[in-house]
Each structure stands twice: as C-alpha cells, then as structure tokens.
Amino acid sequence: MIQKADRLNNVKEYYFSMKLREVAALRNAGKPVINIAIGSPDLHPSTKVIEAIKNAVELPNAHQYQSYQGIPELRDGMAQFYKEKYNVTLNPASEILPLMGSKEGIMHISLAFLNKGDQVLIPNPGYPTYASVTNLVEATSIFYNLNVENNWLPNFEEIEKNDLTKVKIMWVNYPHMPTGAVATKEDFKQLIAFAKKHTILIVNDNPYSFILNENPISILEVDGAKDVAIELNSLSKTFNMAGWRVGMVVGDAQIIKTILEVKSNMDSGMFLGIQKGAVEAFKLSNDWFQQLNKIYEKRRALVWQIFDALNCTYNPAIGGLFVWAKIPEGQTSEALTDKLLYEKDVFITPGTIFGTNGEGYIRASLCVDEATLTEVLNRITA
Structure with missing residues (x-):
C-alpha cells in the first residue's frame, strides 16, 4: 500500500463530499431526501x-490554451465592476487575477505566501477550506473567535493576547459565511489598522456582497488597504455561475504577481467561453440583483x-444566501440534523x-425553490 503524504494527516475529506455520499445512499434506498444544506444556486445565469x-x-x-491572466476584456469587466459597485479603482493589467473560482485562490494565496511553520488566523466559525488548505501547506491554524455577542466580528483585544509574530495571513469573510453577518467600513478600517500593526496579509473572501445585502462593500474601499489586504470575489453566487468556476483575486500589483507565480504552474488558462460569459455578467444592470433578491x-x-x-x-435583519439559526437548549447541532435526516428526510447543515463556535446552530440554504421548501415545512410540522 502506497502511504499518503504526511500533509494529509491533519486534513479530512470535505464534509459535504462525505455527507452527500450518505444522502445519495439514502436516496438509492428509496428515501426521498431533500437537501437544503448546500449553497449551490439553482437559478440560471442570465x-x-x-x-x-x-x-x-x-x-x-x-479550443486553444488561454492566457493565465485571462483575456483583457474579462479583466476590464472586473475592474469596471469594482469601480461601479464598490468605488474601488483597480488596474486591470496588474491588480486583477481571474481565477477558476475563489476556492482555487485560497490554495494559490497560501502556496504563494506561507512557509512550513507560519501561522494563519482563521475565523471560528468560518469556511472549512481556510483551515484545510493551511494544513496542506504545513502552516499552523490559529483560530479566532466569532460570536453573536460581537456581531460575528473579530475581537482584536482577544486576538492580541496571542503571540502574533509568526502570523502571515488572516482570513476574513464578510458578508460572513455561515452567519450572514456584515462588516461596515469602520470594521474594515480596524482590520487594516490591525494588519499594519502586526504586518499581516488580510484576505477578505467576498462572494456574498449582493445577496440580500443593501450595502455591498469591499475591504479595498478603506484608504491604504492595498498595502496589507487583498480580496477574493466570485461569480458563483452573484450571477448563478457556481459550476462555471470563475472568480478573481484583486489587490496590490506585487501581491497579485506573486500569486500568479503559483497559478501559472497550476493550470493552463480558463476556457474562453466561460470568460466571454463572465464579461456579459459584469455588464448586467442592478435589475438583475433586484430580481434575484425578490x-x-x-x-x-x-x-x-x-x-x-x-x-x-x-x-x-441578517441577509445572505443562508439562514443561520440557534437551536433549542439541550440539543446538539449534529444530533438535530441527523434526526431531521433520518426521521424527516431533510438534510440541513450542522453549525x-x-x-467549535458553530455548536448550537444550524444553517439552511436559499438555493431551493419555494415548492421544495414548502414540502420541508410540511414534513417537519407533520
């Protein structure tokens, strides 16, 4: 038996990858399981x-290989999108790097900046991929607490009780997944000040700006943010293009160039058709977002x-593509979701x-039509 690499010792298979096999097995056995757990948009692109x-x-x-940096028309569209929607000016030639989805970018950024033994600040609760990729590149995860009492925002006083001298990256994600919490420009100013104080690269993962959120903002709106911050964005949720795998990382030209050094060794460019489709998506008016949010x-x-x-x-009052809910006292998240799965044939995500700060919560996706959600309600109330 060929032994797996040591780097996988602290990495588990993605939860949804495992759980969906279980759901598929139940369906194959005749169980009519309804999945309201995953944020995969069911609505069509324009x-x-x-x-x-x-x-x-x-x-x-x-049919040919495409540029590692995407076609100029796509980068121009991304720059125009950031200018119109966030009032952020980006140089399309040097400050934008198209990606095959922002999840790819998490790996590229980590490979570009983290050495073995470096430390990474990761939100708890937060997107599991931040920690998984940190483990894969043999860096060390330092989890910082988010909780409802602080509106799911970082507590810098608590974070600074740690020795931060080995921290190189801090992952943030606002609007936040899974809670839906949003950060204000003032919150982002605090993040930028914290990053400059400790020489940390802030990466804001920002794919949910326009879903049930009246005030989309970018961390790059803050003066001086490009010195210490970059931002991931995606067309997956905003334009219903999740399976197309198209996103971007934006920020300082030198940082983007460093990420490109990794990316250019990992793929051979994005299919031209997807790039052309993305260009058209960026041209859509605000009517698109209004209809989506209705x-x-x-x-x-x-x-x-x-x-x-x-x-x-x-x-x-919280928007986003999910609803994050506190469960009744005396229950655990996984016990409740397993009960719903096996007794009601409904799959919901345990927090x-x-x-660990997700214990006591569950999350449901809005990527399910009204008829299906009504059926879930009927099953639960039956």
Whole structure:
C-alpha cells in the first residue's frame, strides 16, 4: 500500500463530499431526501451570459490554451465592476487575477505566501477550506473567535493576547459565511489598522456582497488597504455561475504577481467561453440583483417558518444566501440534523462543520425553490 503524504494527516475529506455520499445512499434506498444544506444556486445565469458562451464556442481560438491572466476584456469587466459597485479603482493589467473560482485562490494565496511553520488566523466559525488548505501547506491554524455577542466580528483585544509574530495571513469573510453577518467600513478600517500593526496579509473572501445585502462593500474601499489586504470575489453566487468556476483575486500589483507565480504552474488558462460569459455578467444592470433578491426573500420567509417550527431562533435583519439559526437548549447541532435526516428526510447543515463556535446552530440554504421548501415545512410540522 502506497502511504499518503504526511500533509494529509491533519486534513479530512470535505464534509459535504462525505455527507452527500450518505444522502445519495439514502436516496438509492428509496428515501426521498431533500437537501437544503448546500449553497449551490439553482437559478440560471442570465440569458445574455448563456448566449455569450454559446457564441464563443464557434470562435476560431476557443479550443486553444488561454492566457493565465485571462483575456483583457474579462479583466476590464472586473475592474469596471469594482469601480461601479464598490468605488474601488483597480488596474486591470496588474491588480486583477481571474481565477477558476475563489476556492482555487485560497490554495494559490497560501502556496504563494506561507512557509512550513507560519501561522494563519482563521475565523471560528468560518469556511472549512481556510483551515484545510493551511494544513496542506504545513502552516499552523490559529483560530479566532466569532460570536453573536460581537456581531460575528473579530475581537482584536482577544486576538492580541496571542503571540502574533509568526502570523502571515488572516482570513476574513464578510458578508460572513455561515452567519450572514456584515462588516461596515469602520470594521474594515480596524482590520487594516490591525494588519499594519502586526504586518499581516488580510484576505477578505467576498462572494456574498449582493445577496440580500443593501450595502455591498469591499475591504479595498478603506484608504491604504492595498498595502496589507487583498480580496477574493466570485461569480458563483452573484450571477448563478457556481459550476462555471470563475472568480478573481484583486489587490496590490506585487501581491497579485506573486500569486500568479503559483497559478501559472497550476493550470493552463480558463476556457474562453466561460470568460466571454463572465464579461456579459459584469455588464448586467442592478435589475438583475433586484430580481434575484425578490426570489431569495420569498424563500427566506419559508426558511424562517421551518426554523420557527423547529423552535430555533435567528436574526431576521441578517441577509445572505443562508439562514443561520440557534437551536433549542439541550440539543446538539449534529444530533438535530441527523434526526431531521433520518426521521424527516431533510438534510440541513450542522453549525459544527464551521468550527467549535458553530455548536448550537444550524444553517439552511436559499438555493431551493419555494415548492421544495414548502414540502420541508410540511414534513417537519407533520
């Protein structure tokens, strides 16, 4: 038996990868399981985007390798998007790097800046991939607490009780997944000041700006942010293009150049058709977001009813693609979600997969149509 690499000793298979096999087995056994756990948009991209990719297939160079940095038209579209939506000016030639989804970027950034033994500040609760990738590159995860009492924002006084001399990267994610909490410009100013004080690279993972959020912002709006911060963004949730795998990392030219040194050794460019589709997505008007959010508002109201039926509590002022809810006292997250899976044929995410501070919470996705959510409500109240 060939032994696996030591770097995998502290890395587990992604939770949803494992759990979906269990769900598939239940379905194969005849169980009508409904999945409201995963944020994979079920709504379609714009018809303009679909037409662009169809037309691109016929272009004479569509089958060829593409630039590692994406076509100029795509970088121009990303720059224009950041200017119009966030009032952030970016040089499309040097401050933008298209990615095959922002998840890819997490690995590229980590490989570009972390050495064995370096430390990384990771939110608890937070996206599990931050810790997994940190382990893969043999750096050390230092988890910082997020909690409802502090509106799921970093507590810098608590963080600074640690020795931060070996910390090179701090992952932040606002609007936050899984809680939906948002950061203000003042919150981002504190983050930038903290990063400059300790010489830490802040990476804000920002794919949820426009989902049920009236004030989309970028960390790069803060004066001087480019000195210590970069931002990941994605078309997955904003434009219903999750399976297309297209995103970006933006920030200081030298930092972007360093990330490109990794990326150019990892892939051979993005399919031209996807790039052309993304260009059209960035041209969509605000009507696109308004129509999207009307649908999500109706779905969220049904998820609230589901959580009411489970005697869970939630903050109706928080937006995002998910609803994060506190479960009744005396229960654990995984026990409740397993009970729902095996007794009600409903798959909901336990908060514990996002970290120890997720215990006592569950998360439901809005990427499910109203009829399906109504069926979930009926099953739970039956």
